[in-house]
Amino acid sequence: MLFKVAQGCYHKDVPRLVDHDQRRAEIGEAAIRVILREGLTGVTVRGIAAEAGWSTGSLRHYFGNQHELQAYVVRAATETLHRRVLPRVQRPRTEGSVVDRIAGIVEENLPLDAERREEYALWAAVVEWERHHPPENGSVTWDDQRALYRQCIAAMRGHEPVRDPDRAAHPHPDPQVELWAALLHTFVDGLASQLVNTPGELSPGTAAALLRSLLEAVPGQQPDPHALQ
Amino acid sequence: MLFKVAQGCYHKDVPRLVDHDQRRAEIGEAAIRVILREGLTGVTVRGIAAEAGWSTGSLRHYFGNQHELQAYVVRAATETLHRRVLPRVQRPRTEGSVVDRIAGIVEENLPLDAERREEYALWAAVVEWERHHPPENGSVTWDDQRALYRQCIAAMRGHEPVRDPDRAAHPHPDPQVELWAALLHTFVDGLASQLVNTPGELSPGTAAALLRSLLEAVPGQQPDPHALQ
DNA sequence: CTTTAAATAACACGGGCGTGTCATTGCGGC
DNA sequence: GCCGCAATGACACGCCCGTGTTATTTAAAG
Structure with missing residues (x-):
């Protein structure tokens, strides 16, 4: 010493x-x-x-x-992930329909191509570690994901985007936002699971199409929500 | 010899x-x-x-x-799984709402309690094996799952149940059935993934509630579909 | 230059693994 | 009773692992 x-x-x-x-x-x-x-x-x-x-x-x-x-x-690995995918997720999106823009954000978390498959391997390693060493204050990775999907659904339903990251980590006042954020979060995990486990059954293109179909099923969508920062 | x-x-x-x-x-x-x-x-x-x-x-x-x-x-393990969960899935269900009955079927595939967590561990081992040794004729486990969810969605939308297993393995003529079967299949995989990977974030009760919420979002539901055998 | 201790590398130990070898055992046929 | 061979189990080999010990190298301090 x-x-x-x-x-x-x-x-x-x-x-x-x-x-x-x-x-x-x-x-x-x-x-x-x-x-x-x-x-x-x-x-x-x-x-x-x-x-x-x-x-x-x-x-x-x-x-x-x-x-x-x-x-x-x-x-x-967690820091590397944040450094690499966060900027892509937060990239301003102004083109395409609402569903397309939201889908573009969500797809940054899906192993759809070689680059994101690599990042997903890192992500899976973090989850694997957290599974055997459960964090007492809740999984940071899980909470981050949930906050992201909360923002996405809120935007689709015409809510003001929440800039404060602390506030975004808390449940949204609109219960439908909470519900569909959970549904979307779960669905994305299912897509990722199938993409890595049974790639022969689900192509990246089909996965992207399924994601858009689910987003279109979100109720109360606004035709032109506030710009996605 | x-x-x-x-x-x-x-x-x-x-x-x-x-x-x-x-x-x-x-x-x-x-x-x-x-x-x-x-x-x-x-x-x-x-x-x-x-x-x-x-x-x-x-x-x-x-x-x-x-x-x-x-x-x-x-x-x-695959045979053990079929022997154990298939009878439970095919158990006749006559009580509760349509969503409840379908949810009961789907839940047989979810690691919601100790018994089903055990079966899910077996299932995961099979998937793990298939990932490293991709079957050329398509994953039997995946196809079985998809056929089951196809039947579920078809029943919700008032279609006659398909008795012939071969016919059930093929795409349904109703495109909405195909779409929502895929959505449900993916969603269930996501639920299972979260239940085992982040059990502290998703309780079995919440998982069951989310499943019902998704089922309620299925379009074109009939109030009283043909009895689920 | 000498001293000193961190930094480094080489090695040993014990354990688990897959796999191959070989002597022993015990049942079936005569 | 005797033989043959499938069945069995004990063991050895080589590999990789985590970990601990020990000697050597190296650079800062005096």
């Missing part, structure tokens, strides 16, 4: 050789590559060390055991 | 000690217990041998390698 505290404050007589946080991030990137290749079960001490180009002994300076390593990797 | 052909016809000079098929079935039951406990990845040669009470060498007389063992187990 006594070699580093907080932000770059070093104690005497101790050589600073590497930045632990930066090294951990580097290992996290290697681990994410492994996850995309082999899934969360492929995240082994030896495997990550080989992928990152170090020995297992070196890794143990940053992660005491496999559990710590995996926990860190899952956190890194 | 030359020790047994077809049904109990033995060749000369060969001691018949055990019935291979019966022994394989016995091993299959042990393997299913292991699947329920540890999933398909828990189906190891050593593990199954221990569960069944034999040595690994004995198992190798019936299964040349792990792949054969798992393939057999998946087939056995």
Whole structure:
């Protein structure tokens, strides 16, 4: 101990050789590559060390055991996901019908092409981790998704978009928004499940068409809801 | 070879000690217990041998390698599933509203209680296997599900129930039946996915309520469709 | 330069796995 | 009673895993 505290404050007589946080991030990137290749079960001490180009002994300076390593990797994967898909989801959409615009947003979360399948593999790894290590304050990934679909349904029904992320995390005053957000959320999970489990039975095109059919069944749609930011 | 052909016809000079098929079935039951406990990845040669009470060498007389063992187990699990849930699905339902009766059928496929969670674990193992070994003639499990939901939606819309299983496997002439069967199928998969992946976010009661909400959104419902056999 | 301790790497241990080998057992046929 | 062979089970091999120990390297501090 006594070699580093907080932000770059070093104690005497101790050589600073590497930045632990930066090294951990580097290992996290290697681990994410492994996850995309082999899934969360492929995240082994030896495997990550080989992928990152170090020995297992070196890794143990940053992660005491496999559990710590995996926990860190899952956190890194979550951040990578947010960084990659959030901007796409929040991209302003002004063309097409209401259903098309909402569908475009929702499709960013579906494994419809190679890129999103990769991201979905990351997502699945996070869910897999949360399944075995249930977060006590509710699943962040689940809550984020639900908030997104709440916003989508609310917009379709002509409600003002809620800018405050905290407010968006709470139930919508319109009970129909809550209901159809839940229906949409569940339906999207079903689409994703079928796309990865039985790709021969459900093509990406059919999945997109089904999504639009469900959106068209949402009651109380406004012809021109407030612009989707 | 030359020790047994077809049904109990033995060749000369060969001691018949055990019935291979019966022994394989016995091993299959042990393997299913292991699947329920540890999933398909828990189906190891050593593990199954221990569960069944034999040595690994004995198992190798019936299964040349792990792949054969798992393939057999998946087939056995599929049959067990059909034997257990099909009668429940086809149980005559005469009480409650149309939506309630259909929901009762669909719920037999959802991991809503301990018993059905067990069956869902089996089901998931089958899907997992089919994902890595795609059947060329289409997924039997998927086709069965789709046919069931087709029948459900058709009944809600007042169509005559199709008795011939072959006919039920084909698309329904009513395009709305096809569409909503697909929507329902996808939605049920989503419910199942959330029930097992994020049980803290979706209770069995909420899942059942959501299912009923979706069924109520099915267009063209008849107040009193033909009795559900 | 010497000292010092972090950083690194190499290795060992114990365990689980799939798979192959081989001696033993015991039933069926003579 | 005796033989043959399917059936059985114990064991070995090689591989991968997590983890702990230990020696070597390296760079900062004096």
